[in-house]
Amino acid sequence: ARKLHGRKRPYRTGELARLLYDDNLTPTEVLKRWRGEEDEEAEVEDEEEFFRKAKESAAEQDDRMIPDYDYEELEKKWTDPENFEALRKRIAAGGLHGRSGD
């Protein structure tokens, strides 16, 4: 996600507010546009068929509460010290309460 934030200002809040209630777009399309993944629109025709299939299979799925993560990706991400350190600012200074246990 961090990398995406760098690119020509996708993820703009106002943009989402505008797209949110645009009924011509499916939620998947809204999010694609919002994330600025529209650039790939150049590839058309025979690839379009492929995408439609992919979309259909996504629509076949049931609702999930837990998103489907790729755990290998996650493992890679969180064993990277840089990401690990970046998250530290979200953590209260630990061990101050004297119950850090073991």
Next chain:
Amino acid sequence: MADTSSPPALHFTGHRHLVERLVLSTLTGRPIRVTKIRSSSVTDPGLAPYEVSFLRLLEAVTNGSQIEFSYTGTALAYRPGLITGSAAGHGASIDGVLRHEIPASCTRGVSYFLLPLCLLAPFSKSPVNVLFTGPGVITSATPTGDVSVDTVRTAILPIYEQFGIMNKLEIRTTQRSNPGPGGKGGTGEVQLIFGHQVRLPKTVHLLNPGRVKSIRGVAYATGVSGANNARMIEAARGVLNPFVPDTRIFSENTAAGFVPAPERNNAAAKRKMGVGFGLSLVAETSTGVRFSADVAVPVEGGVPPEDIGRKCAFQLLEAVEKGGCVDVVAAFTALTLMAMGSEDVGRIQIGRDVLGSEDIVQLARDFKTFGLSGWGLRDAGEGSEDIIVSIVGRGVGNVGRKVA
């Protein structure tokens, strides 16, 4: 709610977001019609067993609901009634416990039923007390993406506290179970007691996610060695301890339940069901915001407990990184409660990636379809990448309560 002049039915298509739409329909009193439910599926078109079971539950806790299926189950008409809860003599036993049997073909965890039921419960006329039992109760996390019952108890129920709903809420797990063979069925038993009914939930302003101060968790091993718990806990702690020293994971090792499995020479034979293990982790911040993660062993097995522990820990870190005051699992609950609040602007800070998920975008649209207020979005600022969503409550609240 469904008075003499009931509003025209709202029309939806597809099986996705069905539960969420049924809940919104019941809360707002708008009848709905859903068509094309898995109509393109060759193998099993129409409503799935767990969806039918949920409809039955809905019928049991309301009075005057009308549910009609088409012959193939691909279309559904629902006209909501009043939410009565577990009133004695209305499906519930004398002591006010409503038994809900989940069929053996159920592939979803019991949280699939618990979360929507919890949303209806505050607006019920009498307390809700439902015992989930039968051959389909899965208390663990499932491969179909449901959270475990421990996560519901430790991460979702506390959300209600923010809305002023905190008394007599309890989830009792009397028997744990993982999914049975083929991901179907389980032998669990869970009782939900929701004894706090309100007229309107409080308007909330959740704008400070705070910092993670502690991590709690439950490791459960059902019908298998308790050593699995120790191994999951050790692996999860290996990842999380450098972050948060205050990490405590409890271990629950229970025997598996039995299901009847009649044989030729022994009609009363029983067999163990729902063995397995899993881990539920909840990170709590200084302001009471909770992030949850859930992983259980897949039905086929073959995954060492260390992997489950690590996966769960990574999933938790991911949820913490996404930020905001609610995680993906809790967003539906929090947003719906806000929309049902008094006619005042409630605000909640939500992570960009949480808000920017398909389910939440669809939720925003469904809110609008049901005549609930549109969402106002703005940046949180202060170096945070989150978005603040403001929702005006509808002020309808508890119709049953108004009379009482």
